[in-house]
Amino acid sequence: MSEVKQTEALRLKGKDAEDLQVISAVLQDAIAPVCDMAYLPEDKQFVMVVHRLRREPKEEKLLERICCAVNIRGVTRAQLQNIDLAKRSRMLDLLAVMPEDKTATIVFAGDAKVKLHLEDWSVVVEDFGSPWPAQCNPCHDSALQAG
Numbered sequence: 001m002s003e004v005k006q007t008e009a010l011r012l013k014g015k016d017a018e019d020l021q022v023i024s025a026v027l028q029d030a031i032a033p034v035c036d037m038a039y040l041p042e043d044k045q046f047v048m049v050v051h052r053l054r055r056e057p058k059e060e061k062l063l064e065r066i067c068c069a070v071n072i073r074g075v076t077r078a079q080l081q082n083i084d085l086a087k088r089s090r091m092l093d094l095l096a097v098m099p100e101d102k103t104a105t106i107v108f109a110g111d112a113k114v115k116l117h118l119e120d121w122s123v124v125v126e127d128f129g130s131p132w133p134a135q136c137n138p139c140h141d142s143a144l145q146a147g
Contacts, residue, residue: 045073051065081112
């Protein structure tokens with residue numbers, strides 16, 4: 001049996017636009033199952049579990065994914081664009097978390113978005129469980145990144 005290395009779980013907290021930019025970079029290329037997203041208006045929270053692509057420096061060159069909980073507190077309203085909650089098995093490719101004045105927009109491929117209206121907000125991003133090998137390395141069109 002080969003030796004399994006224990007890896008440290010990622011845990012980030014954020015309270016401002018600069019923090020959200022770091023969190024956006026960490027979550028880029030995560031896969032977000034629609035069934036694992038919820039807006040909890042009574043608690044003013046938006047929560048989701050994503051399959052995060054781990055990019056932390058490590059000895060192995062094998063790409064891995066790990067489950068990652070995202071909890072955004074202080075959410076007064078959530079708006080969906082091109083996301084059908086009835087299609088619970090749909091998987092969304094997370095591109096970015098875009099901070100704006102009093103909102104943050106989670107942008108997915110295919111023009112799908114979750115726009116969160118925020119008030120005295122904070123976010124916690126935390127890995128859990130064991131990582132598994134990623135099926136592929138996401139490729140981004142350099143022309144899209146430049147524009």
